[in-house]
Amino acid sequence: MSKNDTKQGMSTRLTNYGDEGFSLFLRKAFIKGMGYTDDALSRPVIGIANTYSGYNACHGNVDALVESVKRGVMLAGGLPIDFPTISLHESFSHPTSMYLRNLMALDTEEMIRAQPMDAVVLIGGCDKTVPAQLMAAASAGTPAIQLVTGPMLSGSHRGTRVGACTDCRRYWAAYRGQEIDDQEIAEVNDKLVPTVGTCSVMGTASTMACLAEALGMMLPGSATAPAVYADRRRIAEHTGAEAVRIAKEKIAPADIMTPAAFENALRVLLALGGSTNALIHLTAIAGRLGIDIDLQSFDRMSRETPVLVDLKPSGEHYMEHLHQAGGLAAVLHEIKPLLDLDVVTINGKTLGENLDATPRILNQQVVRPRDNPIYGQGGIAVLEGNLAPRGAIIKQSAASPALMDHTGRAVVFSCMEDLAKRIDDPDLDVNAEDILVLQNIGPKGAPGMPEAGYIPIPKKLAAQGVKDMVRISDGRMSGTAAGTIVLHVSPEAADQGPLALVRTGDRIRLDVGSRRLELLLDEDELARRRQSLTPVTPPQQGGGYRRLFLEQILQAEEGCDFRYCRLEPTIKVPRRG
Ligand code: FES
Ligand code: MG
Secondary structure, three states: OOOOOOOOOOOOOOOOOOOHHHHHHHHHHHHHHOOHHHHHHHOOEEEEEEOOOOOHHHHHOOOHHHHHHHHHHHHHHEEEEEEOOOOOHHHHOOHHHHHHHHHHHOOOOOOOOHHOOOEEEEEEEOOOHHHHHHHHHHOOOOOEEEEEEOOOOOOEEEEEOOOOHHHHHHHHHHHHHOOOHHHHHHHHHHHHOOOOEEEEOOHHHHHHHHHHHHOOOOOOOOOOOOOOHHHHHHHHHHHHHHHHHHHHHOOOOHHHHOOOHHHHHHHHHHHHHOHHHHHHEEEEEEEEOEEOOOOOHEEEHHHHOOEOOOOOOOOOEEEEHHHOOOOHHHHHHHHHHHOOOOOOOOOOEEEHHHHHHHOOOOOOOOEEEOOOOOOOOOOOOEEEOOOOOEEEEEEEOOOOOOOOOEEEEEEOOOOOOHHHHHHOOOOOOOOOOOOEEEEOOOOOOOOOOOOOOOOOOHHHHHHOOOOOOOEEEEOOOOOOOOOOEEOOOOHHHOOOOOOHHOOOOOEEEEEEEOEEEEOOOHHHHHHHHHHHOOOOOOOOOOHHHHHHHHHOOOOOHHOOOOOHOOOOOOOEEEEOO
């Protein structure tokens, strides 16, 4: 490319400093402070969103990945320039990472827009980062390719394999039930996160990595390679090279993330037994492209898509085993008849062509054949009823079969503080057949829809050996958690949803088979209670982001995106079902 070529490189999106020539002259003068030559600056510029943070062990390998991406970009004739964005780690995102996801999406989108780049490589990993980056890419419209940091390896505690963070919960429950002592719980704490990388189970991060690949936004075979494997570095190098091609061919995210691509991703979510959070994230990403994910059609899809991947929390294995079993391609092969194979993916080939280039199942223990699934239906079922007029969900593959059709007495907690105060009270009037209800942990209520839907079993019941109870809330649950847990009840209690009407002693019926969630009160009583519902005073508003969040946040079935970021839907998916 000649140094006067203005089609790509530094000349994209000129900031107006007077005439066009002067703008380019000025920008080149400044970037040359970094030591670049005119030759370098005349090449396609590939931005690299660098999400390294000392707080984020899930992104602990980002520096190495940036180096590998840069090598790939340069080998393909481009100029790589990395730039920082917000980095979110689940554990260090107060008040919740969902609260901050949209902030990361705004930051990433605007940095892609603001700086000259012909394509961008988005390096994400921890739960909310990949959704935020794909939301940003969808809105910015610049050619984009996703790269994930990859899962951490599993660890070993006294000879037992352990991994973050399904086993975090399992060991903590054992500690609460006084099955293990102070010394052992401290020992486990050292073993749960043995390397950098994302959680080693099919939690939200692993689910979103697989869905980014299923959507076609990430190279085939790139979802599962562990963070510390050499494979991960090679994937990064290939990603850099591919970024140069999509820059030259001007492949926009909307060219890849089509309605058919979202349908494929929804199928994959079900077959993975993936995180419930991913449904919210896919809805948010799709919403930015005018695509509406319809929960009822998704549920029909769920009835015919079996769970095939035997990973924790629904199954036994860890992400490194899925990688060794062929990665996502092994799953895609098994559900091939349910997929649209003609969608074009980020490497310029169709999904069908990519699959033809990979072997079929390698380990039937980890990825089951369709005729021998882990669970006969999809991992997530959509519930409806007078308690959730706009829907609720349950991760049925991780629930207890005995509780799937259950009627019980509600024991209600009005908020997280109330729960914390009373759940372990020895005098709490609760037994194993009761249904625990937690209100006001929805998108507006907490705010930020915390993963507090995994309500702990009251200590006195845990000590008696109770492992699971029906639990219902308007919040979320970590993708690494399991139990008979109804989530995302919409509208939320803080938005005057019927969940706000439930009182201790009411009876609730959950019937997953018929997809019902009912508060067993007659309409008159519900109407009476609705009248006495004191209007919810919005949580105290500060300035800045908090205010924006509270004014703009949508409910779960609309992806918890900001109202003004979601386009008017022009198409509903899944279209068949
Ligand atoms: Fe980052 Fe689990 S905490 S992926
Ligand atoms: Mg999580």
